[in-house]
Amino acid sequence: MSPLIEVEGRRLALSNLDKVLYPGTGFTKGEMLHHYATTADPLLAHLKDRPVSFLRFPDGVEGQRFITKNPPPGTPDWVRTAEVPHSEGGQMQVVIQDLATLMWAANLVTEFHTPQWRDGSAGQADRLVLDLDPGAPATVVDCCEVALWLRERLADDGLDAYVKSSGAKGLHLLVALRPTPSAEVTAYAKRLAIAAERALPRRVTHRMTRSLRPGKVFVDFSQNAAAKTTATPYTLRAQPTPTVSAPLTWDEITSCTNPSDLTTEAEDLTSRLERYGDLLAPLLDQDQAGTVP
Structure with a gap:
């Protein structure tokens, strides 16, 4: 029973x-x-x-x-x-x-x-997400280099980026926005992905085509579309071990030298919350939300 x-x-x-x-x-x-x-x-x-x-x-x-x-x-x-x-x-x-x-x-x-929008405001995104997905033999270590470049690029546009592990192989960059049509956010995210590819051509692709992705980080901008979703912060993932899509510090991104450095399993999360609190809490504060240029 x-x-x-x-x-x-x-x-x-x-x-x-x-x-x-x-x-x-x-x-x-x-x-x-x-x-x-x-x-x-x-x-x-x-x-x-x-x-x-x-x-x-x-x-x-x-x-x-x-x-x-x-x-x-x-x-x-x-x-x-x-x-x-x-x-x-x-x-x-x-x-x-x-x-x-x-x-x-x-x-x-x-x-x-x-999704990146709330009930009652479908298609009006209050978050931007960039999913950094490494194609083997690239790893999350390569994603870190790309994440740091994108963080600076977003800062140039007056936007603060926060980061979490995907809970699988890569990283998610998140930005709080004032409500903006999802199509506009997607278009801006695509421009960022293309800019990353131009700046880091050996490291990045913005195209989903599988044949282009081995050894590169795919900057997936498409999850900003109104019909798309992203793994919620703190969710467990259906991976070989009970990994969590966990918020990370930028210091952890900067110092990462091995994929295991950024792996968070369920048993690790309590101590991380005690140490850091919710690193993504600023995403919940509309006073800190930015505007897509």
């Missing part, structure tokens, strides 16, 4: 807590739920008002993975949902606003992915 717990007045049945989700480390579903519970404050701040897409892997990282956008069958009636514009009409998606909803969603075994 699944244990019942009460979270903020909501009763939740948590299932299969001993199931191993990451065979390489023995990390269990119970440990996943613990991760989301203990990082709830900053995670909820970055999930707030953003419709969620779930990348689910209920049988662990070696099992089937699938993306769900609509609320799954059995979604409690107290879970907030929002209608999201879609090419074929509106569709409903979950919006995680509180700890009870977070724990209900975590029990589905999921990564959280969110």
Whole structure:
């Protein structure tokens, strides 16, 4: 029988807590739920008002993975949902606003992915994201060089960049914006990617074509499109080990010499939060938001 717990007045049945989700480390579903519970404050701040897409892997990282956008069958009636514009009409998606909803969603075994805009302002981005994805034999070390170049380029435009690991191979650069049409943000992000390629031609490509990417860092600007999403800060990722998309300091980027330097697993996150707090908190302050030139 699944244990019942009460979270903020909501009763939740948590299932299969001993199931191993990451065979390489023995990390269990119970440990996943613990991760989301203990990082709830900053995670909820970055999930707030953003419709969620779930990348689910209920049988662990070696099992089937699938993306769900609509609320799954059995979604409690107290879970907030929002209608999201879609090419074929509106569709409903979950919006995680509180700890009870977070724990209900975590029990589905999921990564959280969110757009750069908020419910009620679809297509009006309040964040810019650049996804730096290394093509082997390039690694996140190469991404760091590109990230530092982009940080300076953004600063030239009066924009402050923040950085997190993707939780997979690369990095995400994030910038707080005053609400701006997603198409304009995408166009600006593309200009940045092209400029990075021109400045670092041996290191960077802005094109998605797979044949162009080995040994280079692909600066993916497309996640700024209104229909696209990016891994939410603090989400676990379905990787061989329980890595987290974790905020990083620029000092860590500058000093990185090995990919392991920037790998954050679930067990590391509590100490990082105690040391740094939420390094991405400035993204939540509209007073610090910039304007796309």
